[in-house]
Amino acid sequence: MYYESGNMNQETKRALAADCLERIGQEVTLAGWVQTVRAHGKIAFFDLRDRSGSIQIVGVSEDLAKVVTNLNQQDVVEVKGTVKKRKDAFVNPHTPFGSIEIAAFSLAILSKAETMPFDMAGKELVLELPTLLDHRSLSLRHPKVSAIFSVQASILEGFRKMAEKFNCTEIVVPTIANIATEGGAEVFPVDYYGHKAYLTQSPQLYKQMMVPIFERVWTIAKAYRAESSVTTRHLAETTQLDFEIGFINFEGLLDMFEEVAVGMLKHAENASKAILRSFNIPPIGFEKIPRFTLSQAQVIIFKAYKRDVRSQKDLSPQDEIDICAWVRKEYGSDLVTITHFPTKKRAFYTMPDPKNPEFSLSYDVLFRGVEILSGSQRIHEYDKLVAAIKTRGLDPKAFDMYLMAFRYGMPPEGGFSFGLERITMKMLGLPNIRQASLFPRDMERVDERL
Amino acid sequence: MYYESGNMNQETKRALAADCLERIGQEVTLAGWVQTVRAHGKIAFFDLRDRSGSIQIVGVSEDLAKVVTNLNQQDVVEVKGTVKKRKDAFVNPHTPFGSIEIAAFSLAILSKAETMPFDMAGKELVLELPTLLDHRSLSLRHPKVSAIFSVQASILEGFRKMAEKFNCTEIVVPTIANIATEGGAEVFPVDYYGHKAYLTQSPQLYKQMMVPIFERVWTIAKAYRAESSVTTRHLAETTQLDFEIGFINFEGLLDMFEEVAVGMLKHAENASKAILRSFNIPPIGFEKIPRFTLSQAQVIIFKAYKRDVRSQKDLSPQDEIDICAWVRKEYGSDLVTITHFPTKKRAFYTMPDPKNPEFSLSYDVLFRGVEILSGSQRIHEYDKLVAAIKTRGLDPKAFDMYLMAFRYGMPPEGGFSFGLERITMKMLGLPNIRQASLFPRDMERVDERL
Numbered sequence: 001m002y003y004e005s006g007n008m009n010q011e012t013k014r015a016l017a018a019d020c021l022e023r024i025g026q027e028v029t030l031a032g033w034v035q036t037v038r039a040h041g042k043i044a045f046f047d048l049r050d051r052s053g054s055i056q057i058v059g060v061s062e063d064l065a066k067v068v069t070n071l072n073q074q075d076v077v078e079v080k081g082t083v084k085k086r087k088d089a090f091v092n093p094h095t096p097f098g099s100i101e102i103a104a105f106s107l108a109i110l111s112k113a114e115t116m117p118f119d120m121a122g123k124e125l126v127l128e129l130p131t132l133l134d135h136r137s138l139s140l141r142h143p144k145v146s147a148i149f150s151v152q153a154s155i156l157e158g159f160r161k162m163a164e165k166f167n168c169t170e171i172v173v174p175t176i177a178n179i180a181t182e183g184g185a186e187v188f189p190v191d192y193y194g195h196k197a198y199l200t201q202s203p204q205l206y207k208q209m210m211v212p213i214f215e216r217v218w219t220i221a222k223a224y225r226a227e228s229s230v231t232t233r234h235l236a237e238t239t240q241l242d243f244e245i246g247f248i249n250f251e252g253l254l255d256m257f258e259e260v261a262v263g264m265l266k267h268a269e270n271a272s273k274a275i276l277r278s279f280n281i282p283p284i285g286f287e288k289i290p291r292f293t294l295s296q297a298q299v300i301i302f303k304a305y306k307r308d309v310r311s312q313k314d315l316s317p318q319d320e321i322d323i324c325a326w327v328r329k330e331y332g333s334d335l336v337t338i339t340h341f342p343t344k345k346r347a348f349y350t351m352p353d354p355k356n357p358e359f360s361l362s363y364d365v366l367f368r369g370v371e372i373l374s375g376s377q378r379i380h381e382y383d384k385l386v387a388a389i390k391t392r393g394l395d396p397k398a399f400d401m402y403l404m405a406f407r408y409g410m411p412p413e414g415g416f417s418f419g420l421e422r423i424t425m426k427m428l429g430l431p432n433i434r435q436a437s438l439f440p441r442d443m444e445r446v447d448e449r450l
Numbered sequence: 451m452y453y454e455s456g457n458m459n460q461e462t463k464r465a466l467a468a469d470c471l472e473r474i475g476q477e478v479t480l481a482g483w484v485q486t487v488r489a490h491g492k493i494a495f496f497d498l499r500d501r502s503g504s505i506q507i508v509g510v511s512e513d514l515a516k517v518v519t520n521l522n523q524q525d526v527v528e529v530k531g532t533v534k535k536r537k538d539a540f541v542n543p544h545t546p547f548g549s550i551e552i553a554a555f556s557l558a559i560l561s562k563a564e565t566m567p568f569d570m571a572g573k574e575l576v577l578e579l580p581t582l583l584d585h586r587s588l589s590l591r592h593p594k595v596s597a598i599f600s601v602q603a604s605i606l607e608g609f610r611k612m613a614e615k616f617n618c619t620e621i622v623v624p625t626i627a628n629i630a631t632e633g634g635a636e637v638f639p640v641d642y643y644g645h646k647a648y649l650t651q652s653p654q655l656y657k658q659m660m661v662p663i664f665e666r667v668w669t670i671a672k673a674y675r676a677e678s679s680v681t682t683r684h685l686a687e688t689t690q691l692d693f694e695i696g697f698i699n700f701e702g703l704l705d706m707f708e709e710v711a712v713g714m715l716k717h718a719e720n721a722s723k724a725i726l727r728s729f730n731i732p733p734i735g736f737e738k739i740p741r742f743t744l745s746q747a748q749v750i751i752f753k754a755y756k757r758d759v760r761s762q763k764d765l766s767p768q769d770e771i772d773i774c775a776w777v778r779k780e781y782g783s784d785l786v787t788i789t790h791f792p793t794k795k796r797a798f799y800t801m802p803d804p805k806n807p808e809f810s811l812s813y814d815v816l817f818r819g820v821e822i823l824s825g826s827q828r829i830h831e832y833d834k835l836v837a838a839i840k841t842r843g844l845d846p847k848a849f850d851m852y853l854m855a856f857r858y859g860m861p862p863e864g865g866f867s868f869g870l871e872r873i874t875m876k877m878l879g880l881p882n883i884r885q886a887s888l889f890p891r892d893m894e895r896v897d898e899r900l
Contacts, residue, residue: 014697033662033859051617051665052620071632074662074859104457113859137855146663147811153620160610163554167501170603172689172890175625175636175672176649178896188626189640190649192686193676193893195900197641199626206889209587212483212524217500221575221624223474226643239622247464247481303883325792328559342884401897405587409483409524409563420622445644447851450645 009115017097018052020083027082030055030102031110033141034075036121037068044068048079048357054143056092057081065271067107074141076146080106083255096274127434136439136447147275149438151268152424156220157265159241159418160258163218168243170414171217173206179398182347186226188236199224203416207244207299208349208378209405211284211413215246229444232432235372239440244415250351250377255339257373257416258289261335261365264291264418268427279428287332293340293359297323313342321369339363348388350376351414363416368426375416382406397443452622469548470533478550480505481560483591483705484521486571494518498529498552504593506542506551507531517557523570524563524591529607530556554857555781561590573714579882586897596764597725599888601718606670608717609691611623611866612710613668618693621667623656626672632797636676638686641742649674652867657694658799658828659855661863665696670870678893682882683767683820686891694865700801700827704787707823707866708739711785711815714868718877729878737782743809745792747773763792771819789813798838800826801864818876824864830855 004141015028024198032050033157039045044065057079059068070368073079081104092098117135118127124134125142132139139145163170180187188199202207203221210217219242241264245256265284269276282309282368292300301319304326309319315338327336340359343352352360365373379385385406424436434440444450465478482500487494492617494515497504507529509518513823521527530553542548567585568577575582575592582589589595607640613620630637638649650656653671659665669692677684682806695706715734719726744748748760751769754776759769765788777786793802801811815823829835833854839846846853874886894900 006629031861051619072859076859076861111859114857116858137662137856138858139849140660140663141858149621149663150619152622156620156622169501169600170606171599171600172606172888174687174688174891176891176896177675178898189641191641192896193678193900195896197896208890210590212587213599218671224626228643237624272759313717369799401587407564408566408588408591409522409526409561411481411526411560437621438660441624441626446626446642446645446647448628450643 012098016050016052016056017048018187020055020102023083024085024100026081027080028102029080031056031078031079032076034071034077034113035143036073036130037071039065039069040362041296044362045101048072048077049141049143053096055097057104057107058101058104059107061105064107066106066289072113073116074138075109076111076113078108078286079104101304103360105351112440129434130449133434133440133445134449140438144278145435148424148428148430148436151272151275152420154268154271155420155423155427156241157271157422158264159220160218161259161267162263163243165263166216166243166245166256166260168218168245169210169214170215171207171210171214171219173200173203173219173221177205184252186228188224188226188318200223202240202349203242204417205399207415209402211244211246212405212408212410215411217244218242220385226443228443232434233422233425235433235437235440235442238437239420241418241420242415243417244413246411246413248414249412252415253375253414253416254291254339254363255363257363257375258335258337259418261367262286262289263417265335265367265423266440267316268423272427276427280389280436281427281429283330284427285332285334288328289333289335289337289365290331291337292323294338297338300326303417313345315364315371317364319368320366320371324366324369332423336366337363346376348392348394349378351379352392361414367423368429370422370426371419372422372426373416373418375414377412377414380406380410380412382410415422466502467500467505470505470550472549473533474535474550475533477532478552480507480528481527482526484523484525484527484563486523487518487521489515489519490851490886495551496521498527499591499593503546504545504741507554507557508551508665509557510553510555513552514545514557518554521559522534522563523566524588525559528553528558528560532627538550544876546612575808579884580899583884583890584896584899590888594728597728598874598878598880600878601722601725601779602870602886604721605714605870605877606691606716607721608714609670609710610668611717612713613693614695615664615713616695616706616710616895618666618695619660619664621660621664621669622655623650623669623671626674628694629653636678638674638676638720651675653692654797654799654867655849655852657865658863659852661694661696662855662858662860665861667694674853676893680892680894683872683875684882685887686893688887689870691868691870692865693867694863696861698864698865700864703825703827703864703866704741704813707788707813707815707825708785708887709867711817711823711868712736712739715785715873715877716819716823718873719884722877727876731877731879734877735778735782735784738779739783739785739787739815740777741787741789742773744788744792745790747786747788750776763795765814765816767822768818770821774816775842776821784818786816787813789815796826798842798844799828799835801829811864817873818879820872820876821869822872822876823866823868827862827864830856830860830862832860 032048035047037046044059059065081102191198202223341362343360361377421436482498485497487496487642509515531552640647652673771829791812793810814821871886
């Protein structure tokens with residue numbers, strides 16, 4: 001078999017489905033997974049899936065038709081056959097390789113699949129979320145499910161391209177720490193050689209420490225939050241896309257993260273056109289992103305929706321949905337920037353607004369009804385930072401190495417952090433963030449139910 | 451000040467040191483950290499470091515000389531001045547911007563640094579490792595220390611370029627799991643909502659489950675090992691660069707990872723030329739990588755070094771040093787591939803060699819005396835995999851979701867994993883792996899000493 005050819009030319013022996021468009025009339029060897037089987041008397045068809053997509057295989061002889069009829073979904077097979085153009089009446093315009101098929105003359109089973117616990121043949125995989133996740137290593141094989149993670153990969157790539165554009169240096173931050181990053185209670189304790197340690201709530205403190213080294217840094221890092229409630233938009237383990245930038249002010253930060261958000265989303269949208277079409281997702285509205293303070297946003301919600309949230313300290317999930325809908329309608333933008341959250345509601349390192357210290361130089365970006373980015377100008381003056389730590393009832397001694405960075409020369413700086421799973425969810429209109437994580441962790445599940 | 455300009459053009463106002471080479475005679479505004487101060491009577495100099503490098507600043511007036519003389523190392527300053535070509539006698543050929551200097555006419559301190567606990571002015575930062583790590587957020591500022599992580603960033607970039615070349619899809623794998631990946635005892639327990647969970651020893655099981663989804667996947671992931679000994683080449687938290695590939699055989703895997711290793715290292719070497727020169731590192735020997743079985747390598751060591759290790763089940767650290775030195779001398783290669791480790795010494799998912807099942811279709815790559823890659827052809831047949839799990843005294847029930855991937859069609863597959871910190875260490879000739887991790891974790895330290 002081709003994969004025993006023992007050299008890197010094996011790909012020239014094994015053709016991918018995508019290669020066949022340009023090999024009409026030629027003999028090819030394909031290999032992949034059986035998607036669907038359709039038997040019509042003496043002829044039997046199946047769709048073979050490989051990493052390039054799906055292609056129709058026809059077992060033309062009576063013997064082969066019998067073999068095909070007995071195939072299981074997800075069997076791994078190797079097929080030798082001839083690439084044929086389909087007659088016009090049989091062209092399937094809904095699939096990339098629908099104008100061709102393979103007339104198979106031999107078929108070998110490389111790995112036999114048991115009978116699937118659910119049907120993978122449909123255009124959609126209709127399963128309840130718990131069932132979908134109980135069978136994660138199977139349900140991910142459905143093209144409509146795996147497509148989510150193709151989009152996710154393109155978001156990551158888009159983010160890295162923007163990091164490169166802004167001349168940021170990649171850093172690798174630890175996930176085991178001796179303090180809770182933000183002093184919160186929602187941390188996971190780790191038994192670290194008999195000592196108590198924690199999983200980092202964010203790469204925040206480490207990326208800040210790196211500003212005096214590289215000025216501009218980025219990282220794709222894990223963040224852990226022991227959320228004690230089950231919602232459709234929180235996970236216990238998430239992936240953050242982070243920038244931290246020195247020698248910048250608040251306006252500069254707003255400009256930068258909006259440019260990063262747009263660049264990243266445009267890249268992902270361009271790379272995922274066919275998938276977004278199959279999910280019936282309209283193009284992202286990339287009009288100039290409007291900026292509102294929290295108070296302004298609350299007034300808008302009051303006027304537009306007659307809900308008085310003006311005394312609230314944050315936006316509720318419904319507020320985020322409403323303000324996004326309003327911005328989309330009024331500005332044509334799927335993104336909106338909200339600034340100046342109450343200082344007390346943000347982490348200790350957030351810089352209060354010098355003009356009104358009750359509010360902070362903080363910001364969120366909302367995308368289609370949910371927050372996907374958070375950040376702030378930071379307190380870069382040592383004395384003020386120590387005071388802010390104390391105000392939260394935290395012990396500055398626990399932040400010794402972090403504070404060291406500020407005692408020895410720290411420029412004005414700030415940063416921001418995107419939530420990968422939330423962006424993925426909103427790009428594809430998924431109802432639950434668990435669908436946007438390959439192996440989601442929450443209080444009820446670590447692969448298997450707890 | 452420039453960073454209050456409130457728009458993305460601030461960079462056009464703030465010049466970087468690197469910009470000055472092409473702005474001779476012009477007025478510029480620079481900002482960065484004070485590296486070293488040298489006072490000579492009425493003239494005082496200092497080196498200003500920004501993210502592009504260091505540049506000499508001259509305080510020409512008596513007033514400015516006084517200000518400069520009183521600067522601390524690591525003060526953050528803003529300087530306005532004129533870019534001047536140095537006289538030939540004063541050109542410093544050892545630094546990229548040594549042909550120019552800034553004649554400063556104004557200087558503002560943006561952030562005052564305390565007196566440094568050690569001197570940062572020297573070409574080398576001579577500190578004992580514990581002191582270096584106790585002051586990590588400071589010691590990283592020394593150009594010779596930060597350079598290590600510029601190299602590390604280029605290794606990551608090189609790896610991603612190779613992943614793209616081989617048409618792999620990026621995946622995000624979890625780090626909290628309900629089983630110890632490889633059944634070993636060296637795991638960190640996590641208190642997960644009152645349930646027992648573990649930090650993943652590797653992304654292994656997850657990347658294998660992704661083969662039936664994308665065929666070829668890559669990830670940069672954390673791996674946690676509760677190593678109970680302190681060595682110069684182990685960390686508790688490391689970064690792995692992983693591939694997992696479907697439809698491939700052993701020879702195909704050898705070809706692929708050698709190509710990935712060479713491509714990644716060449717990229718990093720090219721991107722880091724000046725740094726490698728400053729570390730006096732000779733070019734990497736990229737001759738064709740020789741391949742030996744473990745037994746062959748042991749015979750070579752016996753013949754070349756008169757040490758009889760032929761009955762050993764693995765290579766010792768000294769064996770790795772010796773075989774690498776011998777290969778470098780005989781083949782001109784800094785890399786060597788060792789295959790066929792005893793099946794019992796490798797993880798359960800490793801495929802035994804059909805010709806002699808006592809040995810396995812496993813491999814390591816050694817680079818300048820240390821293993822930087824490990825991997826294998828995997829067992830892809832469900833029954834054999836279950837048997838292998840049982841042989842190790844593990845319970846197949848604990849691997850339910852993982853095994854599901856094999857029950858429903860898994861092609862022949864294999865993969866490999868690079869250790870980022872080890873590659874960094876060996877590219878730069880560092881004696882201890884802790885120097886190759888921004889914030890190293892071991893049994894004695896989580897930022898602060900335990």
